[in-house]
Amino acid sequence: MSSKPIITVFKNSPDEGAGLARDMRVRWALEEVSVPYDVRPVSLTDLKDPDYLALHPFGQIPVYWEGGLVLFESGAIVLHIAEHYPGLLPEDPDDRWRTITWMFAALNTVEPPIVDREVVEYFESDKPWQQERFAMVEERIRRRLDQLAAFLGDADWLHIDFSAADILMVHVLRRLEDTPILDDYPTLSAYIARARARPAYQRAFDAQLSIFTENQPTERPEPSQEQPASASASVFTQSFFHGTKADLKPGDHIVAGFPSNFLDAGNALSWSYFSATMDAAIWGAELAKGEGRERIYVVEPTGEIEDDPNLTDKKFPGNPSMSYRSREPLKIIAEVSNWQGHSPDQVRQMKDNLARLKADGQAEIID
Amino acid sequence: MSIEELTIWTFDWVPEGPRGFVRDLRLRWACEEAGLPYKVGTVAFEGRATNHLEQQPFAQVPFLSDGDLEVFESGACLLHLARKSERLMPRDQAGETEVLQWTIAALNSIEMVSVPWWFLKISGDADNALTGWLKMRLDQIEAVLSERDWLAAGRFTVADLLMADVLRVPDVRAFGERPASEAYAKRLTERPAFKKARADQIAHFEAADRV
Numbered sequence: 001m002s003s004k005p006i007i008t009v010f011k012n013s014p015d016e017g018a019g020l021a022r023d024m025r026v027r028w029a030l031e032e033v034s035v036p037y038d039v040r041p042v043s044l045t046d047l048k049d050p051d052y053l054a055l056h057p058f059g060q061i062p063v064y065w066e067g068g069l070v071l072f073e074s075g076a077i078v079l080h081i082a083e084h085y086p087g088l089l090p091e092d093p094d095d096r097w098r099t100i101t102w103m104f105a106a107l108n109t110v111e112p113p114i115v116d117r118e119v120v121e122y123f124e125s126d127k128p129w130q131q132e133r134f135a136m137v138e139e140r141i142r143r144r145l146d147q148l149a150a151f152l153g154d155a156d157w158l159h160i161d162f163s164a165a166d167i168l169m170v171h172v173l174r175r176l177e178d179t180p181i182l183d184d185y186p187t188l189s190a191y192i193a194r195a196r197a198r199p200a201y202q203r204a205f206d207a208q209l210s211i212f213t214e215n216q217p218t219e220r221p222e223p224s225q226e227q228p229a230s231a232s233a234s235v236f237t238q239s240f241f242h243g244t245k246a247d248l249k250p251g252d253h254i255v256a257g258f259p260s261n262f263l264d265a266g267n268a269l270s271w272s273y274f275s276a277t278m279d280a281a282i283w284g285a286e287l288a289k290g291e292g293r294e295r296i297y298v299v300e301p302t303g304e305i306e307d308d309p310n311l312t313d314k315k316f317p318g319n320p321s322m323s324y325r326s327r328e329p330l331k332i333i334a335e336v337s338n339w340q341g342h343s344p345d346q347v348r349q350m351k352d353n354l355a356r357l358k359a360d361g362q363a364e365i366i367d
Numbered sequence: 368m369s370i371e372e373l374t375i376w377t378f379d380w381v382p383e384g385p386r387g388f389v390r391d392l393r394l395r396w397a398c399e400e401a402g403l404p405y406k407v408g409t410v411a412f413e414g415r416a417t418n419h420l421e422q423q424p425f426a427q428v429p430f431l432s433d434g435d436l437e438v439f440e441s442g443a444c445l446l447h448l449a450r451k452s453e454r455l456m457p458r459d460q461a462g463e464t465e466v467l468q469w470t471i472a473a474l475n476s477i478e479m480v481s482v483p484w485w486f487l488k489i490s491g492d493a494d495n496a497l498t499g500w501l502k503m504r505l506d507q508i509e510a511v512l513s514e515r516d517w518l519a520a521g522r523f524t525v526a527d528l529l530m531a532d533v534l535r536v537p538d539v540r541a542f543g544e545r546p547a548s549e550a551y552a553k554r555l556t557e558r559p560a561f562k563k564a565r566a567d568q569i570a571h572f573e574a575a576d577r578v
Contacts, residue, residue, distance in 0.1 A: 057511050058476045076468040094436045104440035109425050116483050123496035151424040
């Protein structure tokens with residue numbers, strides 16, 4: 001098998017590029033073993049096509065091709081990759097089995113209640129018993145997380161070194177990142193953060209995000225004339241972003257000294273804030289004060305930068321949202337024209353949370 | 368105990384309800400098909416939440432010991448057994464990969480839906496949110512089984528054993544008319560190895576009633 005593997009991925013992932021779709025596991029495994037691959041983006045309609053169903057009877061992503069081999073089921077694909085390329089399973093036969101055992105544990109013991117929780121969230125939102133079901137399913141999740149955290153203890157990875165089992169387990173656990181459950185499991189949050197910091201994870205994440213970003217319709221008004229022709233975020237995966245409601249053009253500078261976007265009153269800030277992730281910048285734009293439209297700019301720091309202490313070592317250790325600040329001006333390079341905002345519900349929820357923090361007296365910017 | 372010896376670990380006793388469906392049956396069935404000798408080891412049902420976390424960090428059964436190696440998760444155990452015997456999985460790479468794919472499909476595309484659906488159903492929520500999802504999955508597997516007798520490699524493999532164990536649950540079988548799936552479940556559960564594994568499991572738990 002010498003040809004480059006190909007996988008199908010969502011053209012428009014329902015998770016909006018959060019990296020939760022099952023192609024992420026396969027991308028990550030391939031990145032870890034340094035095997036280049038190609039992707040075939042497919043739409044939700046394509047998944048129902050008889051030709052697609054002939055490849056994948058359940059009409060899901062990913063399908064994996066390698067030479068004459070066609071495979072479905074992300075767990076089977078990751079195990080196939082791990083068994084055929086060195087780096088994701090231990091050499092010793094017994095240790096290989098212990099690691100494979102943990103791959104199954106991720107998929108068949110830890111993931112099911114987490115998927116169940118999403119069912120309650122999305123399909124039972126109109127049901128009077130939703131809260132009761134949430135409580136039941138959360139209890140099942142917590143029992144598994146208690147057991148997993150106890151097993152992991154102070155080890156970095158599930159069995160000896162980083163392995164295919166960690167890829168699956170971390171990817172499964174990431175589905176809880178937008179819930180408060182993980183806040184009670186510092187061991188597991190640190191485990192996730194450790195895995196997310198791996199360069200292979202980041203390459204896989206950026207690649208899936210850029211597919212999503214590239215496939216968004218342009219909903220925003222015409223960008224200014226200095227705008228590069230294709231300013232989708234993927235072009236700038238290594239760049240920094242700043243979200244705001246201010247109307248700026250390439251060449252302008254953002255300087256410290258404006259009042260905070262996030263607090264009603266208070267002193268002007270002595271730093272300018274920016275991020276290497278689109279998501280953080282999008283929040284910046286959506287939560288910014290002002291009546292102008294929301295904008296994301298690609299920016300270039302002109303002086304020293306440091307981790308944003310407001311977003312570092314908070315929910316996760318380190319700086320997973322890749323948020324930074326600088327006392328020096330940020331130069332506007334371009335405006336990002338193709339991006340997908342959070343849903344109105346998500347924005348409302350975030351604003352509510354910030355309002356609650358403010359009410360609790362916890363809203364404070366470390367400046 | 369010889370170093371080669373396989374031991375399938377399960378509870379010493381369970382209530383009547385789950386008898387015939389406790390997952391050590393999957394391992395017994397595989398060993399019976401392959402002609403692999405095995406012993407059955409037990410952990411106490413009483414105190415099960417904490418009494419075997421060393422062997423099974425999630426306090427479940429079964430787990431398998433093979434000499435010094437201990438493996439848990441029925442899927443991982445089945446794959447381990449399948450690699451010991453060609454009767455459970457062909458030796459060529461294409462065949463082996465196809466078996467792996469369908470083994471994981473049984474667990475992650477079908478059972479991932481059927482077990483929580485069943486759980487909600489017996490909790491009294493017959494028309495629950497998972498009904499539509501389960502119907503879709505069962506229809507999809509029906510389409511596959513309408514066109515072939517075996518899931519992988521054109522012959523009986525461990526993938527059929529697992530899929531049949533997922534599909535044979537009475538509530539799942541009774542959920543809609545799916546003749547190909549029904550014929551498949553019937554054909555698989557008529558195999559002597561299944562019948563022996565099931566009878567042995569039931570006898571194992573019944574014996575504990577009399578103690």
